[in-house]
Amino acid sequence: MFHQSPLKSLTLAAVIVALALYATLGGYFPRDIVVEIALLAILALSLDFVAGYGGMVSLCHGAIYGVSAYAFAGMTAVAGYDAATATLAALAIAAAFGLFVGAVTANISGIFFIMATLAFGQMAYVVVFEWRALGGDDGLSGIERYDLSTLGIDLNDSLQFALFCLVVLVAVYGVAALVLRGTFGRTLTGIRFNEDRMRALGLSAWSHKALAFAFSSLLAGVAGILAAQHTLFVSPELLVWTVSGEVLIVVILGGLGTLVGPIVGAALLVLLKHEVGAYTNHWHLIIGLFLIAAVMAGGRGVYGQLEHYLLQKAERRANA
Amino acid sequence: MVASIDFWLTQFLNGLQLSMLLFLLSVGLTIIFGLMHFVNLAHGALYMVGAYAGVTAAASLGSFWLALAIAPIAVMAVGMFLYATVIRHMRRSGPMNQVLVTLGLIFVIVDLVRIIWGDIALGMEQPAILSGPVELLGVVYPAYRLFVIGVGAAVMLALSLVLSRTQIGAMVRAGVENDAMAACMGINVERLFFAVFCVGCALAGLGGAIAAPVFSATPSMATDILIPTLIVVVIGGLGSLRGAIAGSLIVGFIQTFGAVVLPGFASVLIYVLLAGVLIAKPSGLLPARG
Amino acid sequence: MRKFLCAALGACAAASLMVHSAAAETKVGLLLPTSGNYAALGKEIDDGFVMALEEAGMAGDFTLVREDSEAKPPVGMAKARKLVLQDNVDAVVGIVSSAVLGAVRDFIDGSKVPLIVANAGNDEATGANCSKYIVRVSFSNAQVNRPMGTWMAEHGVKKVYAMAPDYAAGHQMIDAFTASFTAAGGEVIGADYTPFGKTQDFGPYLTKAKAASPDAVFVFYAGGEAISFVKQYDSFGLKADIPLYGSGFLTSPLYVKAEGPAAIGVTTSLHYVPTLDTPENQAFVAAFKAKFDRPPSEYAVQGYDSARVLIEAVKAGAKGREAIAEALSKVSYTGPRGPLTIDPATNNVVQNIYVYETVADGDALTQKIVGTINEVRDAPNGCVLK
Numbered sequence: 001m002f003h004q005s006p007l008k009s010l011t012l013a014a015v016i017v018a019l020a021l022y023a024t025l026g027g028y029f030p031r032d033i034v035v036e037i038a039l040l041a042i043l044a045l046s047l048d049f050v051a052g053y054g055g056m057v058s059l060c061h062g063a064i065y066g067v068s069a070y071a072f073a074g075m076t077a078v079a080g081y082d083a084a085t086a087t088l089a090a091l092a093i094a095a096a097f098g099l100f101v102g103a104v105t106a107n108i109s110g111i112f113f114i115m116a117t118l119a120f121g122q123m124a125y126v127v128v129f130e131w132r133a134l135g136g137d138d139g140l141s142g143i144e145r146y147d148l149s150t151l152g153i154d155l156n157d158s159l160q161f162a163l164f165c166l167v168v169l170v171a172v173y174g175v176a177a178l179v180l181r182g183t184f185g186r187t188l189t190g191i192r193f194n195e196d197r198m199r200a201l202g203l204s205a206w207s208h209k210a211l212a213f214a215f216s217s218l219l220a221g222v223a224g225i226l227a228a229q230h231t232l233f234v235s236p237e238l239l240v241w242t243v244s245g246e247v248l249i250v251v252i253l254g255g256l257g258t259l260v261g262p263i264v265g266a267a268l269l270v271l272l273k274h275e276v277g278a279y280t281n282h283w284h285l286i287i288g289l290f291l292i293a294a295v296m297a298g299g300r301g302v303y304g305q306l307e308h309y310l311l312q313k314a315e316r317r318a319n320a
Numbered sequence: 321m322v323a324s325i326d327f328w329l330t331q332f333l334n335g336l337q338l339s340m341l342l343f344l345l346s347v348g349l350t351i352i353f354g355l356m357h358f359v360n361l362a363h364g365a366l367y368m369v370g371a372y373a374g375v376t377a378a379a380s381l382g383s384f385w386l387a388l389a390i391a392p393i394a395v396m397a398v399g400m401f402l403y404a405t406v407i408r409h410m411r412r413s414g415p416m417n418q419v420l421v422t423l424g425l426i427f428v429i430v431d432l433v434r435i436i437w438g439d440i441a442l443g444m445e446q447p448a449i450l451s452g453p454v455e456l457l458g459v460v461y462p463a464y465r466l467f468v469i470g471v472g473a474a475v476m477l478a479l480s481l482v483l484s485r486t487q488i489g490a491m492v493r494a495g496v497e498n499d500a501m502a503a504c505m506g507i508n509v510e511r512l513f514f515a516v517f518c519v520g521c522a523l524a525g526l527g528g529a530i531a532a533p534v535f536s537a538t539p540s541m542a543t544d545i546l547i548p549t550l551i552v553v554v555i556g557g558l559g560s561l562r563g564a565i566a567g568s569l570i571v572g573f574i575q576t577f578g579a580v581v582l583p584g585f586a587s588v589l590i591y592v593l594l595a596g597v598l599i600a601k602p603s604g605l606l607p608a609r610g
Numbered sequence: 611m612r613k614f615l616c617a618a619l620g621a622c623a624a625a626s627l628m629v630h631s632a633a634a635e636t637k638v639g640l641l642l643p644t645s646g647n648y649a650a651l652g653k654e655i656d657d658g659f660v661m662a663l664e665e666a667g668m669a670g671d672f673t674l675v676r677e678d679s680e681a682k683p684p685v686g687m688a689k690a691r692k693l694v695l696q697d698n699v700d701a702v703v704g705i706v707s708s709a710v711l712g713a714v715r716d717f718i719d720g721s722k723v724p725l726i727v728a729n730a731g732n733d734e735a736t737g738a739n740c741s742k743y744i745v746r747v748s749f750s751n752a753q754v755n756r757p758m759g760t761w762m763a764e765h766g767v768k769k770v771y772a773m774a775p776d777y778a779a780g781h782q783m784i785d786a787f788t789a790s791f792t793a794a795g796g797e798v799i800g801a802d803y804t805p806f807g808k809t810q811d812f813g814p815y816l817t818k819a820k821a822a823s824p825d826a827v828f829v830f831y832a833g834g835e836a837i838s839f840v841k842q843y844d845s846f847g848l849k850a851d852i853p854l855y856g857s858g859f860l861t862s863p864l865y866v867k868a869e870g871p872a873a874i875g876v877t878t879s880l881h882y883v884p885t886l887d888t889p890e891n892q893a894f895v896a897a898f899k900a901k902f903d904r905p906p907s908e909y910a911v912q913g914y915d916s917a918r919v920l921i922e923a924v925k926a927g928a929k930g931r932e933a934i935a936e937a938l939s940k941v942s943y944t945g946p947r948g949p950l951t952i953d954p955a956t957n958n959v960v961q962n963i964y965v966y967e968t969v970a971d972g973d974a975l976t977q978k979i980v981g982t983i984n985e986v987r988d989a990p991n992g993c994v995l996k
Contacts, residue, residue: 028695032688057416104595108602110415111359115554118547119595126588129777137777137806138712138732139683158695227684233713235683241547245423252420277678281644282435288427291420296409299417327821334813439650441834443841443868453847462845465813534845535810536837536868540647544810579804579814587776587805 001189002053002180007307008260012173015263016166023162031162035230037270038165039223042172044250044262046219049176051248052257053185054212055192059114060101060121062243064217066236067124068094068224073234074134077142091221097124098217102210118241125239139235143228155229165226169263172219176259179215188212253294255301264303329459331580337465339572340472344527345545346552347479347564348520354496354559354608356411356513359418362402362425364546366521369429370395370528371537372437375444384447388529395525396518403517411513426542434539444532468530475523476565483561492516496559496608548575551590555597557604566606636924636934637673639693641704642728643681647807647833648706651909652679654864655704655728657902658913665897666921675699679710686710687717694723701726701934703916708732708779718743724935728916729909733782736958737991745938745957747919747950748912749881750988751779752786754857755830757963757983758879759790762826762855769799770855771824773815775835776803783830783857791828799824809835812842820848827852832859837868844872853877861968864907866975873968873975881959882908882947883966885977894946911946915959918945919952939995949985956993960985 023034043065050056071093075086105116129137145155148164155161179185191198191205199205228234237243246269254265272290276283298305349363373394378387402425410421445451450464483489494502495509503509528537535541548571556567571590578589597605640659642652656676663669675697679686686705693699694717701724705711711730718725719741727735727746731754736746762770770791774780780803788798800822802815809815819827827848831839836859843854849872858880861873884895884905894914898906906914923937942951948962965981 029692032691036688104599108598111353111558112554112598112602112604115550116595116598118550119591119598122547122591123588123595126591130584135712137709139709141712141716231684231687231713232716233683233687235709235713237682237684237709242543249420249423252416256416281649281678282431284427284645285431285435288424288431291424291427292406295413295417295421295424296406299413324821327817330817331814334811334817337813338811434649439653440864441650441837441868443837443870445870446845451845453845460847462842462847464845534838534842536834536841538647538834540834544808575811576814580818583802587808 002177002185002259004177004181005307007310008258011260011264011303011306012170015260015267016170019267020163020166023159023166028158031158033270033274034162035165035226037267038162038169039227039230040247040250040270041169041263041266042223042226043220043247044254044266045169045173045176045259046216046223047247048251048256048259048262049180049219050212050216051251052259053180053192054188054209054216055109056102056106056117056209056213057114057248058101058117058213058216059241059244059248060117060124061216061220061247062241062245063121063124063239064094064098064220065224065227065243066128066234066239067097068221069228069234069238070128070134070140070224072225073140073143073228076144077140078133083144083146087225090225091218094221094224095214095218098220099210099214101217102213103206106206106209106213118244121239121241121244125236125241128239129236135235137236139233139237141233143232143234145229145232161230165230168222168226172222173259173263176219180259184208184211249291251301253291253301255304255307258301258303258307261301261303265301268302326459329457330461331576333456333459333461333465333469335573335576337468337572338576339568340469340476341527341531342548342552342572343472343564343568344475344523344530345549346556346568347475347561348516348523349549350553350556350558350560350564350567351492351496351516352513352520353553355492355499355516356495356509357415358407358411358513359415359422360407361419361422361546362429363520363524364544364549365426365429365542366395366399366524367528367531367545368433368537368539368542369398370525371444371532371535371541372433372442372528373525374529374532375442375537376437378444384445384533387444388526391529392522392525395528396522399518399521403514407517426546430539430542433542437537437539439539441536441538442532443536446533464533468534471526471530475526480561488512488515493608548590551594554604555594557601557607559608560606563604563606563608567604635671635929636701636920637675637697637699638920639690639697639699639702639704640674640676641679641686641689641693641702641710642676643706644676644678646680646682648681650833650864651706651729652704654907654909655706655913655916658898658906658910658915659703659728659917660913661898661901661910662914662917662921666917668921668924671924672920679705679707681707681710683707683709683713687713690714690717694718694721699723700929700931701920703920704728705730708735711735712739715739715741715744722935723931724938726916726920726938728912731782732778733786733988733991736953736956736988737993740956740958740993740995742939742957742995743935745919745935745952747915747952747959749961750958751782753958753961753986753988754879754881754963755783755786756790757986758828758855758857758965759787759792759796760794761879761965761981761983762828763791763794763796767796767826767855769797769824769826771819771822771827771852772798772801772829773819773827773839774801774803774830775806775809777806780806780830784828787828807835810838812839813846816842816846816848820846820852824852826855828855829860830857832857832862833865836860836862837865840869840876841872849875858883858908858964858966861977862907862909863905863977864909866968870975871970874970875967877965877967877980879963879965879983880908881961881963882911883964883977883979885966885979886947886964887979888944888946888948890944890948891946906946915945915947915950918943951985953987955990955995956988957995958988960987962986 071090250265255261374391552567556563677689858878928937
């Protein structure tokens with residue numbers, strides 16, 4: 001059951017403040033890294049919503065993210081719609097794609113579910129790769145960032161864009177937490193723990209799972225729209241299954257089913273990648289060893305481990 | 321479309337060859353899955369190690385046949401090392417952690433291979449006796465590909481005999497069916513798992529060494545082969561030899577004939593098939609347990 | 611492990627200190643893939659680049675900042691921005707993947723930083739989407755393949771079956787070949803585009819090609835796909851009846867060793883061949899072999915020439931982004947691959963294209979040049995530099 005514990009709020013605040021400071025005090029590249037972290041964090045948190053609370057480990061969230069990025073890019077750069085319409089359309093398309101995938105795969109479980117979502121993700125990838133009007137494998141450029149000049153914000157400034165992404169991340173976290181605390185979220189968690197019992201209560205597991213997947217895709221869509229505006233360019237590379245794999249790594253690394261853990265995981269993975277990458281071409285090796293060590297040390301993810309440790313400590317104190 | 325019988329027979333052999341390669345990889349993976357519910361994504365990385373071990377052994381010993389014997393042993397040794405250091409400790413820690421650890425293993429193994437063998441693809445010569453085409457049923461076909469089909473079929477036959485006729489086979493089947501019950505009946509499931517794991521690694525190594533003369537050895541083969549192998553395993557259903565056979569044949573033939581009949585859809589066809597099978601049969605076509 | 615890491619970090623820190631202490635005047639960002647499938651190409655280009663700087667005795671005049679593009683557009687874009695906005699480089703060099711070039715094109719053009727393209731061959735980069743700031747010393751996809759269409763038609767090939775991976779570069783290579791081949795009276799009787807990066811087994815396609823009974827097969831494949839293709843083409847026994855032609859990347863010196871005897875007799879066209887018999891090239895090959903203990907590939911030459919054009923520009927007095935960009939498009943010299951000029955109309959390289967056959971040389975393989983098409987220049991194709 002999701003509970004916005006003080007530890008969660010504290011961790012979230014600490015990470016966001018640290019990233020905001022890093023962006024403000026650092027030069028151009030730290031800001032770019034902060035944006036990268038924020039996007040990956042939104043995507044990971046959307047995956048945690050279905051995987052951690054709904055038990056649906058998806059390997060197509062990268063594809064959903066890419067579909068949304070392409071929808072936004074296509075609507076603005078090719079079809080010439082305004083940014084607001086394109087945003088709504090991109091979110092609707094991401095959610096609809098998610099609803100479809102969720103609806104047809106909701107009865108599948110375990111590794112079979114993972115592979116079924118992979119199949120749909122790869123289909124989306126092939127479609128985008130072959131779609132000449134959207135640039136095919138060359139990708140698509142000509143995207144513009146939101147014009148927020150009426151609010152006195154210039155998103156073409158790297159610092160303001162980084163901070164904007166952090167604000168969106170917090171907002172997405174807030175929405176996800178609200179939904180999880182509500183009836184829908186409780187039912188979803190209930191289905192994860194005992195699907196038969198929830199069915200016996202007269203609830204449709206299938207429709208709840210499909211809707212959860214659609215909602216998660218909507219959140220992933222937010223990340224996609226920001227991604228298109230971040231690089232001002234979209235390419236099929238966004239949809240490849242390895243992106244989904246990386247998101248899954250982030251979720252497990254941070255702590256599956258903790259919602260705030262994936263944000264920690266995203267920050268960790270991106271920073272690690274850049275720090276190690278600056279010294280060696282074989283950064284995969286170091287990251288791989290790190291992942292193995294992280295799991296073998298506890299297997300709850302970084303945030304999960306922290307929570308576990310504090311809980312145990314509190315318990316010991318209560319027992320003493 | 322060309323309609324001659326030779327053409328379709330050649331394509332049939334192409335499909336069979338691909339199926340057999342997929343079979344060598346997926347059979348180990350599926351039994352490990354079925355027996356111990358262990359998700360070993362690094363299986364493809366072992367296939368890659370097999371290819372490199374084969375290339376190196378063939379180059380230094382000058383014999384393809386020795387390389388073919390050494391590669392599976394080398395990969396089995398790597399597998400044993402991984403088992404002792406990582407996999408044994410991950411047996412009970414849940415599928416998500418297993419996914420993460422074995423993904424980490426892929427990163428590590430691929431980069432070690434890059435450090436040892438470099439980024440440039442390495443080739444391996446076919447043995448003289450198998451190089452060049454031969455005539456079979458009026459069709460001219462590469463001898464080496466027939467050899468691949470032969471090896472795959474031999475392994476298939478051997479495994480099905482072992483599984484259905486021997487005591488160890490019965491133990492494996494019992495373990496797949498219900499490991500807790502099998503343990504109660506006095507079967508040392510842990511040791512059984514280790515044995516099966518070793519055989520699975522050896523077969524992956526054999527697959528890699530056999531594939532090297534056709535595809536060459538590259539660091540990207542670890543991840544390239546992972547998805548097709550998982551598709552075979554999932555379509556066939558976890559834990560069953562019959563499933564692995566059926567899955568390999570379906571995927572191999574769909575890939576081959578898809579490329580011929582629907583060239584524009586060749587890359588998406590396999591995913592359509594995967595999604596279709598899972599929607600119709602959520603546990604694959606021939607799962608080991610009902 | 612800890613010890614190793616400390617040692618590695620220490621060595622890197624020391625290396626970066628040394629670079630900073632040199633009196634460098636021009637800062638160059640090397641944007642190449644150093645991990646992933648294209649890492650081998652990145653290394654060749656980097657080696658060639660460094661060699662040219664050392665040869666000119668100007669290694670101290672340039673500060674190099676290296677970034678791994680991973681050959682992925684989003685990563686390449688982020689790293690290009692880092693180089694330009696944070697490191698303030700005077701020029702960016704590299705880019706292996708056309709997709710990465712497409713991604714960074716607008717950014718490079720907008721920020722007015724010269725980019726020397728060391729590989730990516732998409733035609734638009736020096737065509738419809740050309741930029742005053744983007745100079746290409748490698749090749750364009752059309753440039754390498756167009757001459758081959760004419761050459762093959764002139765050498766009596768009438769009917770060709772074509773194959774390439776199904777992505778933009780694959781289509782551009784085959785399209786350029788087809789256009790010149792049909793213009794010279796040939797006919798492309800069939801073509802297959804194989805799923806890019808996913809095709810390992812070419813059996814089904816080779817069987818189709820054989821059934822079409824063409825005079826020859828023309829293909830574009832590179833890297834691991836090239837090795838698989840050449841070996842499988844041979845094993846199906848096709849080479850004896852239907853000669854194999856292609857883009858020179860198919861039998862690049864980088865891969866030909868892995869292809870082995872299967873590559874013998876394959877005829878391809880490329881902008882550089884290591885056996886080219888000119889004093890410039892002989893000196894280059896000898897120096898490269900002495901330094902790296904392997905023959906140079908076209909990728910190494912592309913890296914080498916990227917540095918050469920930059921050196922020429924700096925020697926001509928160019929300093930700072932705008933001046934370097936200006937000077938780059940005026941560079942012209944005779945290098946390892948023969949005469950090399952930057953076309954002032956498109957900023958693409960004008961160079962010879964060599965038709966070569968891979969032949970046996972004892973146990974090894976070597977390249978025999980069988981035709982030279984001088985100073986191949988791309989039409990502007992809508993390019994207006996301003």
